[in-house]
Structures are given as C-alpha cells and as structure tokens.
Amino acid sequence: xxxxxxxxxxxxxxxxxxxxxxxxxxxxxxxxxxxxxxxxxxxxxxxxxxxxxxxxxxxxxxxxxxxxxxxxxxxxxxxxxxxxxxxxxxxxxxxxxxxxxxxxxxxxxxxxxxxxxxxxxxxxxxxxxxxxxxxxxxxxxxxxxxxxxxxxxxxxxxxxxxxxxxxxxxxxxxxxxxxxxxxxxxxxxxxxxxxxxxxxxxxxxxxxxxxxxxxxxxxxxxxxxxxxxxxxxxxxxxxxxxxxxxxxxxxxxxxxxxxxxxxxxxxxxxxxxxxxxxxxxxxxxxxxxxxxxxxxxxxxxxxxxxxxxxxxxxxxxxxxxxxxxxx
Amino acid sequence: xxxxxxxxxxxxxxxxxxxxxxxxxxxxxxxxxxxxxxxxxxxxxxxxxxxxxxxxxxxxxxxxxxxxxxxxxxxxxxxxxxxxxxxxxxxxxxxxxxxxxxxxxxxxxxxxxxxxxxxxxxxxxxxxxxxxxxxxxxxxxxxxxxxxxxxxxxxxxxxxxxxxxxxxxxxxxxxxxxxxxxxxxxxxxxxxxxxxxxxxxxxxxxxxxxxxxxxxxxxxxxxxxxxxxxxxxxxxxxxxxxxxxxxxxxxxxxxxxxxxxxxxxxxxxxxxxxxxxxxxxxxxxxxxxxxxxxxxxxxxxxxxxxxxxxxxxxxxxxxxxxxxxxxxxxxxxxxxxxxxxxxxxxxxxxxxx
Numbered sequence: 099x100x101x102x103x104x105x106x107x108x109x110x111x112x113x114x115x116x117x118x119x120x121x122x123x124x125x126x127x128x129x130x131x132x133x134x135x136x137x138x139x140x141x142x143x144x145x146x147x148x149x150x151x152x153x154x155x156x157x158x159x160x161x162x163x164x165x166x167x168x169x170x171x172x173x174x175x176x177x178x179x180x181x182x183x184x185x186x187x188x189x190x191x192x193x194x195x196x197x198x199x200x201x202x203x204x205x206x207x208x209x210x211x212x213x214x215x216x217x218x219x220x221x222x223x224x225x226x227x228x229x230x231x232x233x234x235x236x237x238x239x240x241x242x243x244x245x246x247x248x249x250x251x252x253x254x255x256x257x258x259x260x261x262x263x264x265x266x267x268x269x270x271x272x273x274x275x276x277x278x279x280x281x282x283x284x285x286x287x288x289x290x291x292x293x294x295x296x297x298x299x300x301x302x303x304x305x306x307x308x309x310x311x312x313x314x315x316x317x318x319x320x321x322x323x324x325x326x327x328x329x330x331x332x333x334x335x336x337x338x339x340x341x342x343x344x345x346x347x348x349x350x351x352x353x354x355x356x357x358x359x360x361x362x363x364x365x366x367x368x369x370x371x372x373x374x375x376x377x378x379x380x381x382x383x384x385x386x387x388x389x390x391x392x393x394x395x396x397x398x399x400x401x402x403x404x405x406x407x408x409x410x411x412x413x414x415x416x417x418x419x420x421x422x423x424x425x
Numbered sequence: 426x427x428x429x430x431x432x433x434x435x436x437x438x439x440x441x442x443x444x445x446x447x448x449x450x451x452x453x454x455x456x457x458x459x460x461x462x463x464x465x466x467x468x469x470x471x472x473x474x475x476x477x478x479x480x481x482x483x484x485x486x487x488x489x490x491x492x493x494x495x496x497x498x499x500x501x502x503x504x505x506x507x508x509x510x511x512x513x514x515x516x517x518x519x520x521x522x523x524x525x526x527x528x529x530x531x532x533x534x535x536x537x538x539x540x541x542x543x544x545x546x547x548x549x550x551x552x553x554x555x556x557x558x559x560x561x562x563x564x565x566x567x568x569x570x571x572x573x574x575x576x577x578x579x580x581x582x583x584x585x586x587x588x589x590x591x592x593x594x595x596x597x598x599x600x601x602x603x604x605x606x607x608x609x610x611x612x613x614x615x616x617x618x619x620x621x622x623x624x625x626x627x628x629x630x631x632x633x634x635x636x637x638x639x640x641x642x643x644x645x646x647x648x649x650x651x652x653x654x655x656x657x658x659x660x661x662x663x664x665x666x667x668x669x670x671x672x673x674x675x676x677x678x679x680x681x682x683x684x685x686x687x688x689x690x691x692x693x694x695x696x697x698x699x700x701x702x703x704x705x706x707x708x709x710x711x712x713x714x715x716x717x718x719x720x721x722x723x724x725x726x727x728x729x730x731x732x733x734x735x736x737x738x739x740x741x742x743x744x745x746x747x748x749x750x751x752x753x754x755x756x757x758x759x760x761x762x763x764x765x766x767x768x769x770x771x772x773x774x775x776x777x778x
Contacts, residue, residue, distance in 0.1 A: 398514075401501055417616075
C-alpha cells in the first residue's frame with residue numbers, strides 16, 4: 099500500500115487532538131510488535147501501542163488476503179485498467195482504528211479502557227473467525243479431493259462390472275455351444291461304433307468265404323471297398339479343435355479307426371494293394387533352365403569314345419511287333 | 426506299361442543287307458543304361474547291328490594346371506574343368522585312382538543319383554552327352570532305365586527319374602523311363618515271347634521283374650550290388666574299395682577261388698545271390714498281381730556284376746536251395762551282360778513302348 103497523502107495525515111492528527119489524548123488508543127502509536135500467539139487478552143493488553151498496531155496491521159493483511167485475489171499487471175491491462183489506486187495496509191489499519199475510536203469517543207458510551215477492552219476482544223474474535231475460516235477452507239479442499247477420488251473409484255468399479263457382465267455372457271454362450279457339440283459327438287460315436295462292428299463282421303465273413311489258395315485270405319475287391327469306407331469314417335470322425343470336452347471321445351475313435359486301417363493296409367500291402375493315391379510325378383526340367391549356355395571347359399570334344407558292336411535287335415523287334423498284333 | 430502311338434516317333438529307314446533280312450528296318454531311338462558303376466548307350470547302326478558305348482560312371486579330381494591339361498589330352502584321358510579343379514572322368518579316373526591309391530568319386534550311389542555329390546550332375550551330363558551323342562532327329566526317343574522301389578531300404582526313385590528325364594530332354598531327346606529288369610526281359614527273353622523273369626545285377630542294386638508277354642507284373646529291387654561286394658571285400662581285406670573292384674574284375678572264378686582275396690569275393694557274391702533269391706521268393710509269394718504260369722519260366726540274368734566267372738553256376742546252386750513259388754525252366758546269363766540293359770532300352774525305344 100502507498101503512503102497516505104500529507105493532508106490526510108494532518109486531519110488525522112487534528113481528529114486525535116479533538117477526541118482527547120486519553121480516548122485515543124495507544125495502538126495508534128507505532129512500536130515493534132511481538133508475535134500475538136499465546137499472549138491472551140491480558141498479554142495483548144500489556145503490549146505497547148506500537149506492538150498492538152503492528153498486530154492490527156498483520157490481522158488486517160490476513161483478512162484482506164483471505165477475501166482478495168491476486169491479479170497480474172497484464173491481466174489488469176487486459177481488462178482495460180491502466181492505473182490503480184494503492185493504499186498501505188498500515189494506513190488502512192490506522193484509518194479503521196481512528197474511525198472506531200472516534201465513533202466510540204463521540205458516543206460517550208464507553209471509557210477509553212472499555213474501548214480498549216472491546217477492541218482487544220474484537221481482535222480476538224476476528225482472529226478466531228479467521229482461523230475458523232481457514233480451517234473450513236482446508237476441510238473443503240480435503241472433501242473435494244476425497245470426492246474426486248471416490249468418483250474415479252466409482253468409475254473404475256463400474257467399468258469392471260461391465261466387463262465382468264460381458265465375460266459372463268460370453269462364457270454362457272460358450273458353455274451352451276460345447277454342450278451342443280458334446281451331444282452331437284455322442285451321437286456320432288454311437289453311429290461309428292455301429293459301423294465298425296458292421297465292417298468287422300463283414301471282414302470276418304469275407305475271410306471265411308475266401309478260398310484257401312489265396313495266401314492273404316482277403317479278396318482284393320473287398321479290401322478296396324473296406325479301405326474306402328474306412329477312409330470315409332475317418333473323415334467323419336475327425337475331432338473338432340474347438341471342442342475340448344470331446345477330445346477323449348475323438349481320441350478313442352481315432353485309435354479305433356487307425357488300428358483297423360493299419361490292419362487292412364498291412365494286408366493290402368502284402369497283396370500288392372495300396373490305399374495310396376497315385377499323384378502326378380513332378381517335372382524337374384526347370385532345374386536346368388539356368389544352365390543354358392554354360393559350357394564346361396573340357397577336352398572331351400577332341401576324344402572319341404570307345405564303341406563296340408553287339409548283336410542286332412531286329413529279331414526282338416519283330417517278335418514284339420507280332421505279339422502286339424502290329425505289322 | 427501302356428502302348429502309345431507316338432506321333433513324333435521317327436520313321437524307320439531301310440538298311441542295305443545285314444541283320445536278319447535284306448529289308449531290315451533301322452528304327453530310330455536310343456537306349457541308355459544309367460548304372461551306378463557304368464553308363465551304356467545303345468543305338469542301332471546302319472548295318473542292322475547295335476553300337477554300344479560304355480563309360481565308367483566315376484570321376485577323380487586332380488590339381489589343375491596347364492601342364493596337366495596338356496598331358497591328359499596327349500594321353501587321350503578325358504577331363505573336365507569344374508569349380509577350378511581338373512576332373513578326370515570315366516575309365517581313366519578308375520585307372521588313375523588305382524595308380525594313386527585313391528578312391529574314385531561316384532555320381533551315383535545304391536542305384537540312384539547321390540545326394541552327397543554336388544559336383545555329380547554336370548559330370549554325368551558330360552559323360553551321357555558323350556556316349557549318347559546328338560539326336561539323329563529332333564525329339565528322337567531315348568529310353569533310359571530306372572530301378573524299381575527297393576524292398577529293403579527307403580528310397581525315392583521319383584527324383585532320380587525326373588532328373589534324368591530333364592537332362593536327356595535338354596539334349597533334344599524325348600526321354601522315357603523303363604524299369605531296368607524289364608529292359609533285360611526285352612533284350613533276353615524274345616524267344617519266350619517276353620515272358621519270364623529278368624534280373625539285372627548292377628553296381629548299386631539288383632533289380633527283378635517278372636513279365637508276361639512283355640507286360641511287367643511284379644517289379645522290385647534290393648539295395649545290394651557290386652558296390653556292396655566291394656565295400657565288404659575291402660573291409661575284410663583292409664584295402665580301398667577301388668582295389669576290391671579291381672580284384673573282382675581282373676578275372677575271378679567264384680566257384681574256385683585261388684587265394685584269400687578271391688575267397689572274400691566269392692563269399693560275398695554267394696551271399697548277394699542268396700539274398701536276391703530269398704527276397705524274390707518272398708515277394709512273388711505275396712503279390713496278387715502274379716500271373717498263373719502253366720509253363721516253366723526262364724530266368725535271365727544280366728548286369729556288370731553278373732560278369733564274374735562262375736556266376737550263373739553259383740546262382741543255380743543257390744536257386745536249388747530255395748523253394749521257389751514258380752516253375753522255372755532255364756537259368757542263364759546274357760551273352761553280353763554289360764550291355765543287355767542298354768539293348769533292352771533300345772528295343773523299347775524302337776518299338777515305342
């Protein structure tokens with residue numbers, strides 16, 4: 099705060115003289131102010147007027163700080179303010195004190211001592227109010243923080259809950275699908291066991307019917323037919339990868355069909371019958387396409403190979419042509 | 426094997442005199458025996474006979490320098506420069522290896538192209554090109570032999586067949602594959618209407634085929650041959666395999682071995698023949714494609730491994746010990762066992778099988 103103008107200070111002095119020296123609280127006089135903390139009313143009253151003045155100024159500053167906000171020069175300028183009026187806290191405190199003293203003195207209701215007592219009590223009240231206000235502000239701040247934390251916790255819990263609900267629904271759907279597949283696998287298993295029994299009976303019948311001169315005891319046509327049927331059964335019995343619950347059943351079926359197939363194929367191989375499908379032989383001509391034009395250095399062009407004559411094949415060719423019915 | 430009318434099959438030309446009659450036709454087409462130990466190419470010549478060119482399927486690498494090249498050319502030793510090395514090919518490689526006490530490198534092993542010999546293919550191509558020559562007409566048929574699937578080892582003939590189809594096709598021929606033992610039936614069993622059993626005892630394998638009127642019924646192979654004998658003889662005698670081969674080929678009679686080396690050769694020969702016969706018996710007994718032979722069938726043996734003295738006599742001895750499931754008539758060896766397979770391939774090429 100800036101200093102008060104000279105005229106104002108003169109008016110203050112005159113007011114004081116008019117009110118009487120005894121009515122003017124000593125607090126108007128400036129003295130070094132010790133810390134008010136823990137002094138109490140009597141202690142505060144025992145302080146000299148300068149000290150009390152400084153304490154008043156300090157209280158005033160605290161009160162002003164609690165009810166004011168800081169603004170930068172740039173902000174003030176942005177609002178169109180080019181100049182501000184400035185006053186010192188000391189001067190404000192003095193003005194307040196003088197006004198109060200003047201009012202009390204003018205009323206004549208209270209003696210200077212009573213005035214001073216009232217003043218001290220007021221200050222105490224003021225300090226208490228200030229401290230209470232500060233405590234309330236702190237409590238409010240803490241409550242706001244707690245509220246924010248609770249809100250974020252609530253949001254998180256809500257998200258978790260939504261995810262759990264979705265997961266539960268998904269698991270329900272999977273459970274239903276697995277149950278359905280298990281029912282289908284059971285039906286298939288019964289059907290396959292029935293088919294295997296039927297094929298085994300047919301095989302036994304075929305073995306019994308086939309003449310003894312055939313070493314393997316199984317008719318080739320029957321072997322082909324049985325192997326074809328087994329291949330179909332194997333294709334049907336292939337276990338689904340997405341049905342973990344039916345793995346044991348699928349494994350048992352697989353083992354059963356594998357054993358039967360191995361038996362038939364072993365019989366077939368002995369007879370020269372194979373279930374393997376002939377594929378087209380690969381052409382390896384492309385292996386040599388990068389060697390066009392590559393000629394190795396050698397002397398073989400200069401050498402003649404040793405050749406010998408052998409008996410002709412004319413008779414062989416004639417015989418072969420006759421066999422094939424050609425001319 | 427189906428009979429196809431090849432539209433590109435070259436036309437025949439008449440030959441003046443020679444052969445069976447004055448109007449003997451000279452059919453185009455060539456036969457190629459791709460053997461583990463030897464490569465042989467057969468072509469019908471203008472006189473109605475056959476010209477067969479044989480070259481050993483082996484090579485040996487030596488240090489490359491100008492002096493060596495000149496010397497080899499002067500000595501008429503065929504060589505190829507490959508990967509910066511001088512590679513002597515064919516029979517000369519076998520002779521040089523014996524002189525230097527080394528083993529030759531073999532492009533084929535156990536009847537099939539060797540996966541371990543990365544240098545093998547270009548060398549084999551050179552040798553085949555040399556013995557086969559250029560096709561007389563573009564797309565001339567060339568039938569080459571392939572072994573049957575072995576019953577005693579897990580091998581894959583498909584790659585071997587595809588590879589050589591490619592090599593021979595690149596040379597301008599129309600390449601076709603024929604089973605090795607089936608080729609023996611074509612060359613040796615004409616007087617029996619191509620009915621009987623053909624056996625080819627090669628370097629890497631022994632192949633068997635039973636045919637009825639030129640149609641092969643059952644074919645198989647076993648992965649034992651001349652190389653198996655060499656390996657075991659070398660082990661017993663503590664010498665190089667090429668030395669064992671030399672002992673075997675210099676003139677041994679396995680009925681009457683004269684020394685320890687010849688005894689070793691005789692033992693393993695007998696074992697090989699017995700092994701082949703036992704497996705033939707088992708295979709023929711189990712096959713349902715076996716035709717019903719009312720007459721005894723002949724067994725024709727061929728292949729370089731059967732050239733050893735006393736082979737057919739030992740074969741008959743071992744055959745007598747086996748209760749064979751078929752009636753057998755004559756057991757004989759081809760008059761030209763080394764070229765029988767190539768000649769059989771030529772017959773197939775000429776007729777367009």
